[in-house]
Amino acid sequence: MTSDEHEAGAGDRRISPADLHHVRFTRATMLRPGYSDTEVDHFLYRVADELTRLHAEKAALRDRVRTLQSQLDDVPADVAPSDQAVLLLATAQQTADSYVAEAEDFSRQMTSDARAQYEEQLRRARESAGAIIQAAQEAAARMVGGGPAVVSAEPRERTTQELEEQVAYLKAFGQACRTQLRAYLEALLTDVETEWGRADPASLIQAPLRAPAQRAPQGGGGTTALNVAREVPLDDGPGGDAAAGEGGVEVAVRR
Amino acid sequence: MDIPAMRANFSKAAAAGDEAPLYFYSHLFLTHPDTRQLFPLSMAHQRDRLFSALGEVVARVDDLDSLVPILQELGRDHRKFGTVAEHYPAVGASLLATLQHFDDGWNAQLAHDWTAAYQLVAKVMIEAADEAADQPAWWEADVVAHERRTIDIAVLRITPREPFEHRPGQSISLETDIRPKLWRYYSPANARRPDGTLDIHVKARDGGPVSTALVRRVGVGDVLRLGPPMGHLTFDAGSDRDLLLVAGGMGLAPLKAVVDEVARNGPPRRVDLFVGARLEDQFYDRADLQRLEQEHPWLTVTLAVSDDKESALEQGDVGDVVMRHGPWLSRDAYVAGPAVMVEDTVARLVGHGVRRERIRTEVFAPSRPGPSVDGEVTE
Numbered sequence: 001m002t003s004d005e006h007e008a009g010a011g012d013r014r015i016s017p018a019d020l021h022h023v024r025f026t027r028a029t030m031l032r033p034g035y036s037d038t039e040v041d042h043f044l045y046r047v048a049d050e051l052t053r054l055h056a057e058k059a060a061l062r063d064r065v066r067t068l069q070s071q072l073d074d075v076p077a078d079v080a081p082s083d084q085a086v087l088l089l090a091t092a093q094q095t096a097d098s099y100v101a102e103a104e105d106f107s108r109q110m111t112s113d114a115r116a117q118y119e120e121q122l123r124r125a126r127e128s129a130g131a132i133i134q135a136a137q138e139a140a141a142r143m144v145g146g147g148p149a150v151v152s153a154e155p156r157e158r159t160t161q162e163l164e165e166q167v168a169y170l171k172a173f174g175q176a177c178r179t180q181l182r183a184y185l186e187a188l189l190t191d192v193e194t195e196w197g198r199a200d201p202a203s204l205i206q207a208p209l210r211a212p213a214q215r216a217p218q219g220g221g222g223t224t225a226l227n228v229a230r231e232v233p234l235d236d237g238p239g240g241d242a243a244a245g246e247g248g249v250e251v252a253v254r255r
Numbered sequence: 256m257d258i259p260a261m262r263a264n265f266s267k268a269a270a271a272g273d274e275a276p277l278y279f280y281s282h283l284f285l286t287h288p289d290t291r292q293l294f295p296l297s298m299a300h301q302r303d304r305l306f307s308a309l310g311e312v313v314a315r316v317d318d319l320d321s322l323v324p325i326l327q328e329l330g331r332d333h334r335k336f337g338t339v340a341e342h343y344p345a346v347g348a349s350l351l352a353t354l355q356h357f358d359d360g361w362n363a364q365l366a367h368d369w370t371a372a373y374q375l376v377a378k379v380m381i382e383a384a385d386e387a388a389d390q391p392a393w394w395e396a397d398v399v400a401h402e403r404r405t406i407d408i409a410v411l412r413i414t415p416r417e418p419f420e421h422r423p424g425q426s427i428s429l430e431t432d433i434r435p436k437l438w439r440y441y442s443p444a445n446a447r448r449p450d451g452t453l454d455i456h457v458k459a460r461d462g463g464p465v466s467t468a469l470v471r472r473v474g475v476g477d478v479l480r481l482g483p484p485m486g487h488l489t490f491d492a493g494s495d496r497d498l499l500l501v502a503g504g505m506g507l508a509p510l511k512a513v514v515d516e517v518a519r520n521g522p523p524r525r526v527d528l529f530v531g532a533r534l535e536d537q538f539y540d541r542a543d544l545q546r547l548e549q550e551h552p553w554l555t556v557t558l559a560v561s562d563d564k565e566s567a568l569e570q571g572d573v574g575d576v577v578m579r580h581g582p583w584l585s586r587d588a589y590v591a592g593p594a595v596m597v598e599d600t601v602a603r604l605v606g607h608g609v610r611r612e613r614i615r616t617e618v619f620a621p622s623r624p625g626p627s628v629d630g631e632v633t634e
Contacts (some may be wrong), residue, residue, distance in 0.1 A: 086281045089285055096296065097297045101299060103406070111461040115407070
């Protein structure tokens with residue numbers, strides 16, 4: 001209210017209830033042509049009441065604006081989340097975490113089991129390979145030297161006979177191997193040259209066929225699949241790299 | 256600042272275990288939803304990390320000389336996560352809310368002290384991050400080669416697209432798009448090369464999301480992100496003493512980098528490298544070690560197996576095998592590998608008479624998120 005009076009004192013003058021109370025109308029002369037005193041007074045009272053009511057209402061509204069404003073100032077820009085909200089999000093996060101952890105744990109178990117199995121199988125394979133080699137060495141030792149000193153004459157004869165048989169067998173086997181290997185290599189070479197020739201016909205004429213005798217020893221390492229000549233995947237076919245290198249032919253490069 | 260009161264307050268939150276960081280992150284994500292994308296899907300490990308880092312800060316809060324460098328490194332390192340200065344006040348507000356939530360005796364003084372302390376921490380981190388602003392926050396690197404050496408070990412060769420400088424023995428953090436927001440530390444196995452390539456040795460940990468992806472899913476042409484190099488097994492270039500390098504498992508990588516450094520930049524000296532593994536099959540880099548040994552007369556490589564009776568290699572724990580050779584009294588020693596192996600080897604070397612300050616170590620722990628203050632690196 002005080003500020004109101006202050007405002008009223010300065011600047012453009014506003015009517016206060018008091019103004020209306022104290023207003024005096026000058027009387028007109030002689031014959032009373034002026035207002036009726038009672039009516040004017042009555043009206044002035046009504047105006048005063050109305051103004052009082054308005055001022056009170058205005059003050060109340062201003063107070064309300066002030067409190068709301070201060071409430072707004074107190075609240076930080078980011079409203080602090082309720083504990084309930086925090087808890088809700090926390091639970092959701094924990095659920096997600098536990099799913100991820102479960103998946104990781106499952107994968108951990110699977111891989112560690114698989115690794116253990118892998119190592120165990122490898123170990124067993126190594127052991128049995130070792131045992132086979134050892135048995136073979138012992139057998140060889142028996143065949144070559146150790147036998148005769150211990151056993152009697154008859155077994156020795158048999159042993160000698162056995163040895164001869166084995167030698168003969170091995171010779172025959174070696175011969176067979178060589179023949180098969182040569183056939184295989186020749187087939188292979190023919191294949192390679194056919195493919196090569198198809199890719200680069202010019203080079204075929206320039207490259208003379210090598211004699212079979214030269215080729216045979218090259219296949220010395222290929223001990224597997226001797227009798228499947230053409231069907232075998234050309235994994236370690238000799239000369240394959242050269243052919244592929246020259247003509248880009250897709251033979252024998254599946255390594 | 257009333258440090259004892261702050262410690263008491265922090266210990267109340269720490270005593271709540273996982274609840275406290277859970278509250279913190281939930282509060283942070285609710286008040287600043289945009290921060291959620293800076294973190295991985297599963298927050299379990301993240302939560303451990305936050306409170307151990309905070310514990311570190313609280314423990315050292317009255318020892319600024321040791322705290323500040325840690326904070327600076329943290330600040331620089333956080334750039335790669337996409338952290339910017341605006342995130343710090345958000346984190347501070349959630350931290351205060353958390354500390355308040357778990358302490359019935361919370362008061363204005365604590366609020367004031369924690370605010371001040373956090374502002375200091377944030378300031379140091381932000382300034383360090385700003386100082387590093389001339390460096391990229393992270394580097395993109397192309398995978399140019401990927402070799403599976405054993406069923407669970409791969410050697411990756413990567414080429415950073417921007418110049419990337421590391422010192423031998425340091426580690427770098429890696430992230431792949433296959434496992435977003437999960438960073439793991441690896442040690443490059445080479446010194447700086449003219450072409451900038453880095454060799455990364457990765458062992459797929461059982462159930463490890465990043466290592467398995469790097470070994471089994473990442474291939475040539477994929478892109479990795481690298482964080483700035485850090486770590487503690489840094490090669491001492493000022494010394495010209497002969498070297499003894501002892502590696503267990505994947506600890507080979509940083510020591511191979513040391514060998515590479517000597518080969519490239521000298522000074523020439525004798526280098527003995529011992530590599531230990533359980534089984535002979537696990538020497539995933541044997542061929543290259545043999546090549547190095549042939550190329551460099553000053554290098555001797557000894558392989559030792561601890562659990563492979565069939566093997567013709569030296570038998571026993573690598574520390575034990577080292578002791579069978581020697582003497583090593585005049586050497587600088589570098590030891591990297593699993594914690595048990597590192598402890599064992601260091602104890603033997605110290606017992607042998609090698610001075611402790613000449614032994615540098617790096618512990619390779621499975622799937623640690625990053626080097627701790629003690630410098631742990633993912634295996």
